[in-house]
Structure formats: structure tokens, C-alpha cells
Amino acid sequence: MSRPSPMDYRVSDIPGHMCSHVTLAFVTINSETFEMESSMSTYVNNTGLYQEFTSIKKRYSHIKTLISVGGWEYGHSVFSTMVRRSSSRRKFVKSAVRWMRQYGFDGLDISWQYPGTMVRGGSQGDKENFVLVMKELRAEFEKYDFMLTTTIPIDPMLLKTGFNVAALSRYVDWFNVFTHDLRGTWTGYTDVHSPLRRRCFDRGQYAALNAEDGLNRLVKLGAPKKKLMLGIPFYGRSYTLQDPRRHSLAAPTRRDVHAVPGPFVMSDEILAYYEVDFVLEKDYGGVMVFNVDMDDFKGACGVKNPLLNAICRKFNEGRLIDPRIG
Template sequence: MNLKCFFAFTLLTVGINIVKARDKLVLCYYGTWATYRPSLGKFDVENIDPNLCTHLVYSFVGINTQGTVISLDPYLDLPDNWGRDNFAKFNALKIGTPNLKTLLAVGGWNEGSAKYSRMVASSILRRNFITSAIKMMQDYGFDGLNLDWEYPNRRDTVNGPADIQNFVQLVKELRTEFDKYGFELSAAVAAVEAVAVQAYDIPGISKYLDHIGLMTYDLYGPWDPVTGHNSPLHKGEGDGNIPREQLYTVDVALDYWIKNGCPPEKIILGLPLYGHTFTLVNADENGLRAPSSGTGIAGPYTSTNGIIGYNEFCVKLQRETWNVRYDSLAQVPYAVQNRNWVSYDDTGSLTAKVQYGLGKNIGGIMVWSIETDDFRNVCGKGKFPLLNAINKALGINITTTTTTTTTTTPTVSTTTKAPNTPSESVCKSEGPTADPMDCTSFYICTVDPSGKFIPHKFKCPSNLYWDKNNLYCNYPELVECNVK
């Protein structure tokens, strides 16, 4: 049955005076799972400042075995069964910012490659994908689709090299159908030649995509045997005689894509709002390319060894003793504390990358991802200091005046489905609770109007367990779990 969901809310409407020296995109990914982070790391749609982005990207939805686009978190995304209806809230951000575009991202690292390899190889599954994507965008008010298949002809691919031309066929068919509705079509792609050369027909996909986001981050990380910058602009200290074409740097990746047929004005340069952490083998050998034994410290909110949000690390830099250094060649900072080694970006390094990209006539900047900027101004440099620095470097000056108004979201039409949940007996109170049968899962319990508990099951990211004491997914060795 169709439900019409009306809700009114008080919106802090911001009168904006924007002066653009250049008409460039600022494409901002929002990792929706940040809503489940603890304390000051919790980031909801209400925390987004839509004035700092031209495009907001809702991450992620996925596909099923029939190629149909589906919500990966129905409780969070949809209004059905007393869900939180984030799709509608996200698109309601356009009410106060009429030039804002919202995109729906499909895929992501955790989705893998196999399902997408099968989907693009079948005309029937491609049709299912296209029609279901259009329906989801129409139902909830998105302006376009962002493809984040990681990656064609890589990882657990089913069809191998055939993925490359099958992906071209998909974007061609999407382009034909999207043009009927005015939808935008973009993709996030592997930036470095070593992966891109095996995954993409660059001229083929460039013909049909509106913009192409180069993931110029995760270029080096704690999976490497030595320390390295997450997103170096140029060849850095310690790189020695490594040939330029073998370097994983922003400048080399950008040149590769342009040289191989991607129009620079379609390129959206990816910048990280997070860092990578390493554990040094020897605290005395602590420069670039120093021996590393693997992942380093975790942040209190992202809770993943090897990764730390800027909002987490800026606090450490203020409260702890770190040796902060600057690689003047790579134009990025890094920090050392005993055996801890952290590669990260600050306002200066992000500004340098923006300026370099503008010199190549790129179409704009994308960021991964806004919930790891200092969105609460904990470190005292203003809210979203990194995102503000990016806008400034692009020549976008934003000044705001504040007024309060009340408005109502547009009508949203959805279809209610029977809940696929276990007995409500797993729930004893509202909020998160452990799965009594599985250490890697947990439930969010809600209450319907009759007072009945409704459990919504979620899966922790790979290799993590639900920590019932701290109420987030954590490393197994840090979790007490007695499930056999």
C-alpha cells in the first residue's frame, strides 16, 4: 500500500551570499553509518551544512542478486515500520539551498565486486538496476546516481576483464534513460594507474558520465610494509629514485586520467578528511618509508585501527605530545609519537591540492567524507574547517545571516513492506542491543505506537564484533562475547 509521509520541522534557514570565482563542484560524501557513532562522533543529517557543498552524496545503497537497487539500512533510510526516513530528511536539505544537488551512491567497498560483475554482464539485470534506481530517485527526490563499484575486473569479480566493457555498456544505458528525467550520473573511480588500467575504458565511461571522482586517497596505508602518505600531492621525502609513473600521488594519478582520455573538466579530485595510522617497527626510524608492523591507533568514534578522522586526530594533537612534521615535497603533514605514525591532511595540504587541480582545469573537488571533519568545532577552528578551506581555495566565499522559519517537506510516496525481523523478544528497551545468537551483529530497537518493540538487525563491518559495553562495533579482542 502507498503511504504519504508528511512531516513538518523547524528549519534554521540561512541567508547566503555566495561569490564564486569559478563554477566548480564541491561533491560531499556522507557516510550514513556515522549516526551510530558514540558521543561527539555521532553525525546525523541535521549535522550537515548544505551551504558548503554543491552536491551531497548519500552513501550507500546496494543491489540484490537480481540487480535491483536496495536500501542497505531500511530502518535508517526509509519511513516504513517507523523507520528514521533519512532519504526524505536528506533531500529536504534542498529546501533552504535550491541550487544543491543530492546524489544516491550505490556500491562502496563493503559491497564487493561480484554482484556488480554479474549485473553488468546481463541485459536483464542491467535493466532491473536502471529501472529500480530511477524509481528510488523519483520516490525520494534524489537528483542523480553515483556509481561506486570497487572495482571492475578486481577483487571478487565474476567475469574478469569482461567487466571493463560491460561497465561502459551500463553507463551508456543509464545515460540514455537518465536524460529522459534530467538525472545526473557520476562515478567514483580508482585513481592510480596500477588499478585503473585493469578496471576502466577511460574514454568509454568518460563519454557518458557527467563527472568522474578520482579517489586520490588511500594511496598508501598500513597495509604497506613501510609508512606512506594517505594522499601525497607530489613525490615525497624518502621516495628516492622511484620512477614517476610508479608513484602513487595525486599529480601522477591526475595526469594519467587526463592523458588517457578523461576530459579534465569532468574530473572531480578526491580529498580525504581522515588519516591513516601505522605502528613503527622502531621508534627511532620514523620518517617516510620507515618500516611498519601494520595498523596503528584507532579514533574513539571511527573505532578502526589504521584509520582516524580529522575530528579525532585534531583533539589528540591538542591534548597529547606529538612531533608534527611537514613533507615539503609531497606537501602534506604527518605526525610521530613513539611508535605511532599518522599521515593526515590539514587545511594547508588540502588547499595545495585544490590549487594544483585548478591548474589542470578540473571540474571540482569531492571529499570523503564530511562526518570526519571537525563538524562540532571541538578543536576551536570553526565548524567544518577542512571543508571551509576547500571552498575558500576554490574561490567560493560564503557569508551567512541567520533567520528562523518553519517549513514542510514535500510529500513522499513509499511502499510499505512486511518487516523482515526476528521476534521482538530480543528487545528489552529502545536503542541498540546485542544479537544473542551472533557476535558480529546487533539490533536497533524501536517502539511502535502500540508500545510493541520492533527489532532492526544490522551487521558490523568485516572482522568486527558488537561491543555491548561501549555500544559500537569493535575489535574482537576488545569485546566480551560468549556466543558459541
């Protein structure tokens, strides 16, 4: 939404006929009051944006709107401090309810990346305290029929240090499963950053770091399959090759040089095709895209929103999408 024209993204660009739920990301938590507050300083009128966002329900009566708090760039020590004491958790819960009632949101998404991660401001008690705040949010949300969701990683270490999956499952409507950025420039070779399955060249820590193994891991930890929404990223990662003549998958790359912008190609929406097939075959709850504004929403290369269209077509081949569920 904050990109310069002509690629700025507006609420009116959201293809509501292809969505059951839309989430506005992100807001933050005030470090002194522990209340939700806007982090969208680039927007002239945040209040107007929130109300405009939830007004999408006037055009698409089936849609539910959520607001997400947190995100990768947010200072996560505030999350850790907030969940530590019942008094600060209570302040946060009350402010969340107030936000949703004031602006007309239907639910809240918690995007804490990630509890228990010391290098990102976490602490040892985060895993247990995260469950407490989710339990308290759920208890209050029941009064208003609000939805509660959270993002969750598939990395084994992040899950071990920060997520009691079985306990969280009791309080969330669903999990938004992060399967993006599993690979990048740090790996030293070109790769898809959100692999669906294990490949022959995956070794070491990357052998089981893929969507299929990750979802299996979450199920074993106690997550109901119907509460798992597979994340599909609408963006890719670029690399700087060591040798331009070697440009296939797993080609050596330079770690000391940031990748530079370049031309892109489209491959007939194959990524979405296989991932949706997988969700239907394994009977998971659905998919979550990150982010809808990264699709070709202007139709510069042909049809508008080609990736989201591919997902919806595949879902409709397998079953009808009921907008009342994820």
C-alpha cells in the first residue's frame, strides 16, 4: 500500500471475490502501555485506512477482516515483556478488543517472530507465556465472536523454543504456516526459498526444511490438520552467481554480494498449482498467501492477479470454497 504510483496498492485493488479472509499487517504494541498502536507511519490517515479496509465487507459480504500485530521488523522484546505479567497481558487483550470494535475487524492475528529467540529480544519464559496470552485473548474474544490466529514457523528449533503447538491449537481458529524464506543468499547456492518437498540435493539442516516435512512436524506436535493454512509466498529471492554460465537450481552463488534487481520470468503459475494440489490431497485447512499485493494486480503481464487466480481455480476443481471457513 505504501509503494509509489503507479504500483501503489489500494483497498479497492483487493480481489475479494477470490478471498475468504483478508489480513491487514502490521500494527505494533506500545512498549509502555502494552496497547496496540499503529506502525504505519507512511500512511497519512491510519484511522481512515483501517475503516476503509474493513469496509471491503460492504462489497464482499462473505469476507472476514483481521488485523495483524507484530511482523519481522517489529521489536519483539515488547512481546516478551507484555506476555510476562498478567497485568500487561490484560492491557493488551483489552486494547485488542477495543481496536476490533472501533474499526470493525473480525479477528486478530498474532505474528510474533519468534518467541524464545534471544537474539530477537525473546526470553526463556516466552513459550509458556505465549500460551497464556492466547488463552486470555480467546476467553475475551468469545464474547464478541472474534477470530484469533497466529503465524507459526516450521523450523524445528524455532518450534522447540517458542511454540507449544498442542496448547496453542486449543485457542486459535487456525495457524498461518510460514514456509517462506527457508533458503536465501546465506545458503551459498540458488534455490526456491519455499520448497514444497525435500529434493535430492537437500542436506543437513535443509533436508527437512520444506513445506511437507514442516506440516507433518506440526501435526505430530498436536496441530489439527484443518487448522493449518499453508503459506504461499507471492515473491521470489534473487542471487548473484559465482559463474554466470552456471545458472540452474543449486548453482553456486556469492554470499558477500547482495543480489541486484533484474528481469523476471513467469512459468504459468506452476508453483501455486502444485502447492494447492498438495493441500487438497493431504486435507489441510487451506492456504494463506503472503502477500496479495505482490501479485500482478495491475494485469501488466496479462490477466490481473494470475497467482491468486491459479490458486482459486485449483481449489474449485477439488472442492468449492466455503468463505465461512479458512
